Amino acid sequence: NAGVTQTPKFRVLKTGQSMTLLCAQDMNHEYMYWYRQDPGMGLRLIHYSVGEGTTAKGEVPDGYNVSRLKKQNFLLGLESAAPSQTSVYFCASSYSSGTASEQYFGPGTRLTVT
């Protein structure tokens, strides 16, 4: 049982390049989330998904797109990377949307855009 995994762990992009971050969970969770963490700050929600085939915008969605074609995978795409997207990206999943439902986090992806 791997929990939540993220690929890649590190990446350096040049401005204007594109990339996709992959999040996978093996806990059969319905809900999945993408957060970003900037230095000295807490995590902020980018996009989330309440089930296969559904996605919704979070607090800071601009410049990102997501897809949830399979229940266990949640992809985060950057179509044209900008230096402002330099951050650590965390994926999380939870069984339900209930207030007590713990979110399980992946190890994070450190992205640098030059």
Added chain:
Amino acid sequence: AQKITQTQPGMFVQEKEAVTLDCTYDTSDPSYGLFWYKQPSSGEMIFLIYQGSYDQQNATEGRYSLNFQKARKSANLVISASQLGDSAMYFCAMRGMGTGRRALTFGSGTRLQVQP
């Protein structure tokens, strides 16, 4: 809108002493959950403790306890008998019930340093 405020950017504590990390919150949801996460220098997010808004008793998990004062909208984390391994960033977070609030809202964190 939901908001979490952590007013202590950094805290120092001596090993084996207790420390309280402050967290206040704001929400219009009648039902919500409050969480604390630990982020060591390695970067992963580690769940510590949860408190439901309707829970009558304060949550406890080993050396961690949550001092929940609903009327004051505070959910402070108390770590007893601090250990060197407790040095990390600590984040308070909230989860509400409304559409778009199923995710966690995080505070800015408190960096705790445990001194020998």
